[in-house]
Amino acid sequence: MKIRPLSALLGVALALPALSRGEARDYIIAPSRPDKLVVVDTEAMAVDKVIRIKDAGPTPMVPVLSPDAKTVYAIVNRSESVVKIDLESGETLARVDFSTPERRVKALFGMDISPDGSTLAIFQTPVKLGTTHYEVEPTSIAFYDAETLELKREAPSPRQITLMMYSADGAKLYAIGRNLHIFDAQTGEMIEERPIQGWENDKRTPPDVLAVWSQYESSGVMSIPFYSFLLDKEPTDPEAGRTGLFTLDRETGESVMRDVEAMDVFYFSTAVNPAKTRAYGAYNVLQSFDLTTGKPIKRVALPRSYYSVNVSSDGKIVWLSGALSDVAAYDAETLERLGHVDLPEGASISLNSVRLFSRPD
Amino acid sequence: MTSLSRLLLATTAVLLGAGAARAADGAEVLDSACGACHAREEGGYDRIDAVRKTPEAWDMTVQRMGRNHGVSLEPEERAAVVRYLADTRGLSVAETEDWRYILEREPVAQDLGPNARMSETCGRCHSYARVALQRRTPEDWRHLVNFHLGQFPTLEYQALARDRDWWGIAQNEIMPFLAETYPLGEAPPAADLDLSGEWPVAGRQPGRGDYAGLLTLTATESGHDAALRLDFADGSSESFTGSGALYGAGEWRASLASPEREIRQVFALKEDGVLEGRWFELGRDVVGGRLTAARAGEGAAPRILGVSPGRLRAGETAEVLVTGVGLTGELQLPEGLTAEILSASDREVKLKLSAPEALGAVSLALGEAAAPEPFVVFGALDRISISPETAISRVGDGGGPIPRTPAQFEAFGWLNGPDGAPSTEDDVFVGRFPAQWRTENFDAAAEAMRDADYAGSIDQNGLFTPGVAGPNPERPMMANNIGNLKVVAEVEDAGRSLQAEAHLYATVQRFVDALIR
Numbered sequence: 001m002k003i004r005p006l007s008a009l010l011g012v013a014l015a016l017p018a019l020s021r022g023e024a025r026d027y028i029i030a031p032s033r034p035d036k037l038v039v040v041d042t043e044a045m046a047v048d049k050v051i052r053i054k055d056a057g058p059t060p061m062v063p064v065l066s067p068d069a070k071t072v073y074a075i076v077n078r079s080e081s082v083v084k085i086d087l088e089s090g091e092t093l094a095r096v097d098f099s100t101p102e103r104r105v106k107a108l109f110g111m112d113i114s115p116d117g118s119t120l121a122i123f124q125t126p127v128k129l130g131t132t133h134y135e136v137e138p139t140s141i142a143f144y145d146a147e148t149l150e151l152k153r154e155a156p157s158p159r160q161i162t163l164m165m166y167s168a169d170g171a172k173l174y175a176i177g178r179n180l181h182i183f184d185a186q187t188g189e190m191i192e193e194r195p196i197q198g199w200e201n202d203k204r205t206p207p208d209v210l211a212v213w214s215q216y217e218s219s220g221v222m223s224i225p226f227y228s229f230l231l232d233k234e235p236t237d238p239e240a241g242r243t244g245l246f247t248l249d250r251e252t253g254e255s256v257m258r259d260v261e262a263m264d265v266f267y268f269s270t271a272v273n274p275a276k277t278r279a280y281g282a283y284n285v286l287q288s289f290d291l292t293t294g295k296p297i298k299r300v301a302l303p304r305s306y307y308s309v310n311v312s313s314d315g316k317i318v319w320l321s322g323a324l325s326d327v328a329a330y331d332a333e334t335l336e337r338l339g340h341v342d343l344p345e346g347a348s349i350s351l352n353s354v355r356l357f358s359r360p361d
Numbered sequence: 362m363t364s365l366s367r368l369l370l371a372t373t374a375v376l377l378g379a380g381a382a383r384a385a386d387g388a389e390v391l392d393s394a395c396g397a398c399h400a401r402e403e404g405g406y407d408r409i410d411a412v413r414k415t416p417e418a419w420d421m422t423v424q425r426m427g428r429n430h431g432v433s434l435e436p437e438e439r440a441a442v443v444r445y446l447a448d449t450r451g452l453s454v455a456e457t458e459d460w461r462y463i464l465e466r467e468p469v470a471q472d473l474g475p476n477a478r479m480s481e482t483c484g485r486c487h488s489y490a491r492v493a494l495q496r497r498t499p500e501d502w503r504h505l506v507n508f509h510l511g512q513f514p515t516l517e518y519q520a521l522a523r524d525r526d527w528w529g530i531a532q533n534e535i536m537p538f539l540a541e542t543y544p545l546g547e548a549p550p551a552a553d554l555d556l557s558g559e560w561p562v563a564g565r566q567p568g569r570g571d572y573a574g575l576l577t578l579t580a581t582e583s584g585h586d587a588a589l590r591l592d593f594a595d596g597s598s599e600s601f602t603g604s605g606a607l608y609g610a611g612e613w614r615a616s617l618a619s620p621e622r623e624i625r626q627v628f629a630l631k632e633d634g635v636l637e638g639r640w641f642e643l644g645r646d647v648v649g650g651r652l653t654a655a656r657a658g659e660g661a662a663p664r665i666l667g668v669s670p671g672r673l674r675a676g677e678t679a680e681v682l683v684t685g686v687g688l689t690g691e692l693q694l695p696e697g698l699t700a701e702i703l704s705a706s707d708r709e710v711k712l713k714l715s716a717p718e719a720l721g722a723v724s725l726a727l728g729e730a731a732a733p734e735p736f737v738v739f740g741a742l743d744r745i746s747i748s749p750e751t752a753i754s755r756v757g758d759g760g761g762p763i764p765r766t767p768a769q770f771e772a773f774g775w776l777n778g779p780d781g782a783p784s785t786e787d788d789v790f791v792g793r794f795p796a797q798w799r800t801e802n803f804d805a806a807a808e809a810m811r812d813a814d815y816a817g818s819i820d821q822n823g824l825f826t827p828g829v830a831g832p833n834p835e836r837p838m839m840a841n842n843i844g845n846l847k848v849v850a851e852v853e854d855a856g857r858s859l860q861a862e863a864h865l866y867a868t869v870q871r872f873v874d875a876l877i878r
Binding site for chain 1: 398399400407408504507508510511512514515517518520523524525526527528
């Protein structure tokens, strides 16, 4: 494992704005194969801690931090279990296995914790395992007590849900599926639906969305790239394919679907800065977008593919990770590469969500 | 034998007939090993009697029972139960007719579903042929689709699924369509035939040329011993021996080897008693040939299996070999074509043909037996094309476990036909022609990556051999030896140079392979 203090890499002049003692410091938590949660200290540019989880393979997937950043929850065990882990000791405090011999239940991508830290909402897709045949069962959102991991209630939900996010006041639960589904967080009842695939259907093909990266914590804005084709253009026209950005603000509840550029490259995921003025998209390139004008700003090529994006709490650094086994820092303004931290054992992060959290020094 | 071919043999040995146990044992395995979960009720075994499929599909299911449900069988038990299931719950050859390419691993085939909805829903992870080669009760089609989403829960999140109500469509459109289009019906009785005898064969191995030959089958306790001799038009010949078995109503599967290579035969026994299909190299199934065979002997219905070459240039003389059985009838030629019979037996007639003028497509016959394809007397070609128009090759070897997958191209010669216009219904297919082969970068992106330099090379028999697997340090970004290529053939014909192009995707390995892709 290489430890590369950022200051050593950059020299004094380019060093990151120093955080004085007592202030919060950003950490990144990255699930990596087959059973690890790796905590990276972004200031020291070093691995802070490696948490190993029993029976977690082939990989932990979605980590969720408690509001006080003392506890981390993660989907593990072929997406069939959730664990509660003490971030300090790395100890597993509780675990729930969703599946039984008669019923296999997977939690694929959607999990969030209520802002008061009391409830964990998990999207689940079950199948009944008969002796000689299987039966697909309706999907649901399961609400667990975040303290005990006891199941509090279940609410039916549409299928194909990926990401979930609580509203800032904890009253609503947003779920991304083929549309934006909004649930009453208390009753679990679906109270509103806003179009994603149904957006501008008179003008364009239904937007294609692959949203599996939970990475909205530093801004409170969920942001998802989507792709569609304009109906009034020839498919061969380079302007016909369009990249769009969906954003959803957990504070205001406002959601926007906007067309940002011609589809010349793909972004696996995007994230928004805390000021809510910029979005960053990554895959084979890193791209910044101006959210006030809805226009692209700058693009740089990446040395390899990165799937996930996080923006630091001060908005100055964009963290790329996913696919392989490192976390890389880019200047949020110039998109220059600042450095990277390799995760232990070269274990890949694959498609997992990588989270950012702050903790007092 | 290489370690890979040993591995492949191990995974496919079940269908090779070698040592396949007798039917009675298969019934026993079914009862003891499968009946443990699949209860035997009035209508038969739960689920197992709600479906009919090909021997390959039965083997895939039995393999899954082992992999996913802990059903462990000895190789002989697996072979026996697969054979028993294929014999008792198989398809008729007619039911497989449009989809045999997937069993034969025929590289020149297009896998098309009945409509875009079915292709996008059921033909995107595997061939649509895999679906169309099964028959089930409505309930069992529902079970199958439930199995898919239950087993692969991310299925409804993939491209061509996440943009629609996949499960709604699956229940409301796909399940009813499958139930109506591919209903269970009745299993045809197993043929259970003694195929012993001599079977003259005719066919062609793309890249090597036409052949005639002899397939000799001898019934044994568990199937048939098989010997195959191929005499190629280029003067070379090859002899294979091995064994095989007839599954169900007419599915011939055999495994043979020559000193150079191991091959597998996937033939159908047609209603008229003809064996027809394809043989291919084990581990390199792009290389192989189509073949037709008919049993010779007393009372064999006269039949021409092949005429090689199937064309003659006007003003020239050519020696033409007619292969078949019962070839005792009188030679029938159209006006303008004259023949000298060089030799004649009931299986082989050698002719010296000449024609002063172009006649186009004409028919040849010996008594009752007509040649299967028209014979073409032509002056000059109007155009050529390349078959296949689009192909995929795959990198391999390079220290990895997966061999390279080559691509085989052929140049076809054409006449414009009566309407004088190219590429219309009445065009006349003249046959395959030797060509000068080369590859070029397909487009600017390929040019920039110099794909043509790295992706592999094509020989003068039209065989493209891709590059080795793994990152290539010479390429930008250490790219793999993949590429997007144009394949160009040039044929010199009657003093003219004719050219055609095809598209080749030189891509990555197929990491997961199945008996039915």
